[in-house]
Amino acid sequence: MPIRIPDDLPARRVLEAEGVMVMDSSRAARQDIRPLQIGLLNLMPNKERTETQFARLIGASPLQVDLTLVRITDHRSKNTAEDYLDTFYQTWESVRDRKFDGFIVTGAPIANIPFEEVKYWSEMVEIMNWTQTNVHHTMFICWGAQAALYHFHNARRYRMAEKAFGVFRHKVVDPRSPYLRGFSDDLAVPVSRYNDIARDSLSPDLRILIDSDEIGICMLDDPTHRAVHMLNHLEYDNRSLADEFDRDRAAGLETAPPINLYPDDDPSREPENRWRSHGHLLFQNWINEIYQTTPYDLADIGR
Numbered sequence: 583m584p585i586r587i588p589d590d591l592p593a594r595r596v597l598e599a600e601g602v603m604v605m606d607s608s609r610a611a612r613q614d615i616r617p618l619q620i621g622l623l624n625l626m627p628n629k630e631r632t633e634t635q636f637a638r639l640i641g642a643s644p645l646q647v648d649l650t651l652v653r654i655t656d657h658r659s660k661n662t663a664e665d666y667l668d669t670f671y672q673t674w675e676s677v678r679d680r681k682f683d684g685f686i687v688t689g690a691p692i693a694n695i696p697f698e699e700v701k702y703w704s705e706m707v708e709i710m711n712w713t714q715t716n717v718h719h720t721m722f723i724c725w726g727a728q729a730a731l732y733h734f735h736n737a738r739r740y741r742m743a744e745k746a747f748g749v750f751r752h753k754v755v756d757p758r759s760p761y762l763r764g765f766s767d768d769l770a771v772p773v774s775r776y777n778d779i780a781r782d783s784l785s786p787d788l789r790i791l792i793d794s795d796e797i798g799i800c801m802l803d804d805p806t807h808r809a810v811h812m813l814n815h816l817e818y819d820n821r822s823l824a825d826e827f828d829r830d831r832a833a834g835l836e837t838a839p840p841i842n843l844y845p846d847d848d849p850s851r852e853p854e855n856r857w858r859s860h861g862h863l864l865f866q867n868w869i870n871e872i873y874q875t876t877p878y879d880l881a882d883i884g885r
Contacts, residue, residue: 588651588669588670590669590670591633591651591670592630592634593630593633593634593637596634596638597634597637597638597641616878616880617645617646617647617648618645618646618647618648618683618684618869618872618873618876619648619650619680619681619682619683619684619880620640620647620648620649620650620682620683620684620685620686620869621649621650621651621652621677621680621682621684621685621686621717622636622649622650622651622652622685622686622688623652623653623654623674623685623686623687623688623709623726624651624652624653624671624688625654625687625688625689625690625725625726626688626689626690626691627662627691628662629651629662629666629667629671630662630666631822632688633651633670635817635818635819635822636649636686636688636817637649638819639817639861639862639864639865639866640865640869642862642865642866643865643866643869643870645869645870645873647869650672650677650680650682651670651671651672652671652672652673652674652677653667653671653672653673653674654673654674654702654705654706655673655674655675655676655705656702656705674705674708674709678708678712678716680716681716681717681880681881681883681884682716682717682718682883683717683718683719683872683873683876683880683883684717684718684719684720684721684868684869684872685713685717685719685720685721686720686721686723687709687710687720687721687722687723687726687727687729687730688723688724688725688726689723689724689725689726689727689815690724690725690726691725692725693725693775693776693777694776697729697732697733706729706733707733710729710730710733710734713807713808713809714807714808714884715884716883716884717808717883717884718808718872718875718876718877718883718884719808719809719810719868719871719872719875719876720807720808720809720810721809721810721812721868722809722810722811722812723812723813723815723817724774724775724812724813724814724815727802727811727812727813728777728779728813730804730807730809730811731779731784731788731802731811734804734806734807734809735783735784735785735787735788735804736783736785737779737780737783737784737785738779738780738783739777739778739779739780740777740778740779740780741776741777742775742776742777742778745774745775745776745837746773746774746775746776746778746797746798747773747774747823747826747827747837747838747840747841748772748773748823748840748841748842748843749770749771749772749773749823749840749841749842749843749856749857750770750771750773750794750796750797750841750842751768751769751770751771751794751796752768752769752770752771752792752793752794752797752800752814753767753768753792753793753794753795754766754767754768754769754791754792755790755791755792755793756789756790756791756803759789759791759803760867760870760871761791761801761803761810761864761867761868761871762791762792762863762864762867763863763867764863764867765860765863766860769792769857769860770842770856770857770860771792771794771800771814771815771816771857771860772814772815772816772818772822772823772843772857773797773814773815774814774815774822774823774826774840775813775814778798778799778813779798779799779813781799784802787804787805787806788802788803788804788811789802789803789805790802791803791810798813799813800812800813800814801813801814810868812864816857816860816861816864817861817865818857818861819855820852820853820854820855821853823840823843823853824840824843824844824849824853826840827839827840827849
């Protein structure tokens, strides 16, 4: 089944060109089923690229999904035009009375700022608390995961000696998890972060699902808060890390090339995507688990 997104959203053309099934609003209205309601709180500066990455994975589901793009209410983006946001995004304030089967909170490029000093931290706290009453299951990613682990579990974040940047091997710790069905025993995962979570600060309510001896914890299950926390980026496309490297170099930063991304470690060659299948598996498993467990009546979510 297709994903339903706004008819004029630029991501639509990209997805259709890739063969992802996209449904227009009139066709969706004629189908006598309840689509899954999934919200995407997009905190990344390049909104269009990020929404395309997530829509690509969500749209591969055999279920009909209505995707709602959400933004922080009072934060003005420096990289995305306000008319674009006004056209395709809703503020969290405008959706706070709604119920969602699934909700995704992305990363944000504010790794060096203490949580309480983030301009929109008070709204983030409201949103995280709101997921406990208005969302059946939430996926927190990268900075979003660090923020949720800090808020819900007081997990300690610390600065690593150097930025973790590249594609690293990880191992599946709990193959019985419904979110990891079909996963290989080990897998390649794109990583781009300065911080890690101290293992000794993790609550016993959390269960590590994917881990790496080299680069640290990748994914945790948080059943108490009906959430999973993904610290890395299986949603990335093959150019995400490469473009970040190019931007850093253009800005005069001495960023080293991302590890294990380019063939023969040659930045002049096109990056290879060695995680695409696991990205699709993760989101299909997540959506399937939501479908199997969410109430049919949206009003019952959170009760």
